[in-house]
Amino acid sequence: MKSNVVLIGFMGTGKTAVGQVLARWLHRPLIEVDVLVVKMADKSIPDIFRDGGEIYFRELEIAAVKQAAAGEKQVVACGGGVVLNTINIERLRGTGVIINLTAAPQVILKRTAVAGGARPLLNVAQPLARINELKKFRQPFYDWAADITVNTSKLSIETVAGKIIDRLKNYAGFNL
Numbered sequence: 553m554k555s556n557v558v559l560i561g562f563m564g565t566g567k568t569a570v571g572q573v574l575a576r577w578l579h580r581p582l583i584e585v586d587v588l589v590v591k592m593a594d595k596s597i598p599d600i601f602r603d604g605g606e607i608y609f610r611e612l613e614i615a616a617v618k619q620a621a622a623g624e625k626q627v628v629a630c631g632g633g634v635v636l637n638t639i640n641i642e643r644l645r646g647t648g649v650i651i652n653l654t655a656a657p658q659v660i661l662k663r664t665a666v667a668g669g670a671r672p673l674l675n676v677a678q679p680l681a682r683i684n685e686l687k688k689f690r691q692p693f694y695d696w697a698a699d700i701t702v703n704t705s706k707l708s709i710e711t712v713a714g715k716i717i718d719r720l721k722n723y724a725g726f727n728l
């Protein structure tokens with residue numbers, strides 16, 4: 553029986569915000585993979601990228617996902633690039649149902665602009681073009697990983713969380 557609710561999806565699709573609501577409603581801890589990465593490295597995400605590049609970040613992310621996937625009855629919010637290493641999804645899928653959040657590029661741009669500089673991959677002159685390029689490349693990975701997909705573009709955080717819970721109630725092999 554799977555018991556973790558795992559949120560994946562591109563940056564700015566609402567993984568952390570929805571994860572907080574789900575954790576509260578389901579009385580489960582919220583485990584944020586990026587927070588585990590920061591603890592492991594004892595550095596912020598921009599500093600990890602600056603000092604060791606994306607490769608170093610992905611190595612830490614694999615270790616953090618392994619740790620998160622080993623727990624039970626949690627809500628796990630992943631970083632947007634977690635799908636890029638197949639091993640991460642295999643591990644997360646072993647103990648959880650994978651919820652893929654999506655949003656339109658313009659919405660992602662607006663949501664990510666508020667946290668200026670916190671996302672090194674979008675710290676470029678043309679962030680919208682970058683979002684489109686990364687999204688296009690990653691789309692097959694998200695599609696492959698997803699058990700359930702919810703488009704968050706026009707929905708409130710609570711509505712998204714409610715939809716996820718409705719889908720989980722009918723999900724065979726999941727312990728809500």
Ligand code: S3P
Nearest residue numbers: 562563564586631632633671672
């Ligand atoms: C990344 C997404 C970020 C963070 C890192 C890389 C990505 O997390 O893990 O900056 O590759 O999409 P969020 O999706 O929570 O912004």
